[in-house]
Amino acid sequence: MLNKKINVFAVTCSMLAGLVFSNIANAHTGWILPSHFSISKEGGDWLTFDVTAANATFVFDKPASADMARVVMPDGRQERPGFVLRGKRRSVFDFEFTEQGTHKVLIKNAPRYITHFKAGRRDTPKRMRVNKVERAAMLPEESRDVETSVMFTRVESYITVGKPSVKAFEIEGKYLELKPITHPADIVAEEEVRLQFYFNGKVQAGVKVEIVREGVPYRNQQNQIEVVSDEQGFITFIPQIAGRYLLVAKHQGVITDDLFADKMRASVNLTFEAVLP
């Protein structure tokens, strides 16, 4: 009897822990960290990539999956990485870059739906992982302020073999997208960087962008760069110090005529390096 009680308790505990964990995991920023950003070896070379989600820039924390990692080749076609490993605190994949030009490396995330609502006498805010179609059957009666968001994050980076190219920059026209104006292989410390944001295929003003250099645990301040995109979707900033940077761009937009959601919360997490001047 006691045994059974303990078992039930243990199961409840682990369920709760699972719930807490997955919530935390959602709040973490996903990123991809290449071992190198440029290749000079003739015939190309293997590179390795870390994939994780964390609150501190480039500190390994949660084992985000790398199963959906893809490489956009210089001609625009997509390839899968050759080796994918999943660890406890990060995933890893390797890819052999043999074609000349600029590649875009990304994690092909699936959009996630979340429905927020209020219920009960005390207007308790609640949420469920369902879209607009699914929510009809699941919402309690007299739910109020019901709103379903679709969340989509692009996790990406650019690798250049030999001479840089731009075909891999082409946008899909969906969610939030970043188009390099300054080529990622030409980002130099102390020099201005210019990038452009698109939301559902159109240039987007008001995209909030935060850029943080690696090594946060070893300095007192984050020293983040904060910029907002202008009317044409452009941002400009100057990375003062050479190093690897994580750019996190976020945008929320109301979407109409969508079967599954009322609102879109989209982000782009780009890893880039600023080379020495």
Place this chain on the structure above:
Amino acid sequence: MKIKNLSFLLVSLYLAMPSWANTIPDTATMEIQFELPSIKSSTYVRPYVALWIEDAQKTPVRTIQLWVGKDEWLKDLRSWWRKVGRNDPILVDAVTSATRPAGQYRFTWDGLDDQGKRVQQGEYTFHVEVVREHGGRNYLRQKLVLLEQSFSKQLSATQETGQITLNYQVK
């Protein structure tokens, strides 16, 4: 009226700096005295070295020396790779040579660009990038105005480079 204005502008530009339209004299050369200092280190390896010239628009004109073991490491000469190497694999093959030990070296730049043409008179920048595995990197730049007069410039020593002397000679 507009066309007249434009031609007037062009003529006055030509008169204002006639020498800029000319190439440097046929006899003009630049002698480069270059030194890799001996560095005491338990893991000393010969550094990668690139010496090159850029024009006033920062366009690479000539790679004078390139010492790298394998093409895999070309990218470690960060600035040279970004400005020159990655854009022209044939040039890289043509100029690359093995790394060299600490010591004094002397080169002569013949005043030609990578295509073998004599360069125009005007403003240029001499670049030196030295990168050592297990060691440091030094990247030096020196502005040069190449006209019809000889001159000499000196670049002070750094961790990875000894004193560098540039002698532009017009005989």
